[in-house]
Amino acid sequence: MPKLHLIDYIIIVLTLVISVGIGVWFSARQTDTKQYFKAGGNLPSWAIGLSILATLISSVTFLAYPGEGFSSNWILLVQGLMVPIVLVLIIGFVVPLYRKVINLSAYEYFEKRFGLFARIYSSLAFALVHFAKMGTVLYLLGLAISSLIGIDTIAVIWGLGICVIILTLLGGIEAVIWLDVVQGILLIVGGIITLIILISSIDGGISEIMRVASENGRTGFGPYDLDFYHLTFIVMALNGVFYALQKYGTDQTIVQRYLTAKSDKEAIRASLIGVLLSVPVWALFMFIGTALFVYYQTASAGLPADIKPDEVFPYFISTSFPVGLAGFVISALIAAAISSLDSDLNCLSAVYVEDYYKRFKPKSTERDQMRAGRITVAVSGILALLVATTYVTAGNKGVLGIVFTLYAIFSGGIVGMFLLGLFTTKANKQGLLIGIIACVLFTAYALLTSTPIGIEDKRLLLDLGSWNFEQHKYMLGVYSHLLVFGVGYLASLFFKEPEADIALTYYGRNR
16 A cells, blocks of 8 residues: 555654553542542543543444445444434433442442352453454554554554553543543544545535445345344344443443443433444444445546455545545544553453452452552453454454454343343342353354354354254344343242342332
């Protein structure tokens, strides 16, 4: 790819310097774990909302969504469209519940409701999901930046990763959130600039984009068949419902932000701001991919023969952007990754300190806990870098599909556990354990008897013929949550246990 101008490089370097500088700026305020993990519970709702946006939007959005819009229609956007629908239904009682019953970790709720096993299982599932996610984000970012500036992908990954570790380790959640505010704005502006350049580069503008895209099957959310075996609207809609429940009901990166707000009302407002901004941004970057398809259908300059869909957007930036604007949009790409990664690191640290360190060392001081938290940030960051490096050596086949599949698989029925605890009073820890066992057995069966995604060797690990799991992989998460809920509830009826404390359920919301 053509190399960037010196001005673009300066803008990119300044982005990294400012990011690390914000971490240094807030470092002096990080005197205890309440400040380091909850910012003292004193942040404004608009800042938390922008931080939620920046956390949900990463380089996956910035690169893979345009890649999908370029190569397909808008069906993968259906997942995001389901989030505000679900959020409106649950946020009014979920936020006050968490702010009332937990100290820091979302998984403390599961222990209070179902015992220690539930807390360990859910917190480990969170860690697995987010290590996979961080590795994917770093991998995508490394590929894009490497192609733009000609530096080795692994070197880019480790250089950017070390910057993220430093700013998170020093500045805590307060630095993370205020940096997210800047990065969220940068991301939105970068996307808008890109779309304006694309529209102005295509004769006929938006109407021509829609015409050509429609003629080539690049619009719409279909197919709309009632079919669970292929990627259809109904598959993505169901996946989106459980994605929303998982993110806003069980994910530490979001739940922890509820605790940084001044009040329940402020936390609810922040959640709504975050999701109502996220949906238009997801749509913006998907449409950028559609516009890129039309641009390269009609432009005199074509694409390299071997280019992958995820690489089209970086190629367009390097070849079609004016000097300075290219550096700005690449900085927005870097900011999108940083704002997701720093949040993951801080929240993984919070989960370790709250769920494990304080349990094994109940007499530890605030200083001990702060030290443990910072060590966890560093170790988690390095492990994520190793995951990203593994992606580089293993190769890439459909990154967005891999990400969605990882969310579905590693969530391990956590949403089912959440719904079981929230909406039933009869469910107990014995029933939940049986539900989780059923979920694990089903997931193992489905994975062993279905075709791997993102792996060159497509051979089945276990071939049961007509008994193979042949439905779409995105349905795995849906079934796992339903299994935990259904089997967990029915099994609970066989154990004589006192009904749950109503304050831990939906039915105690007004008490």
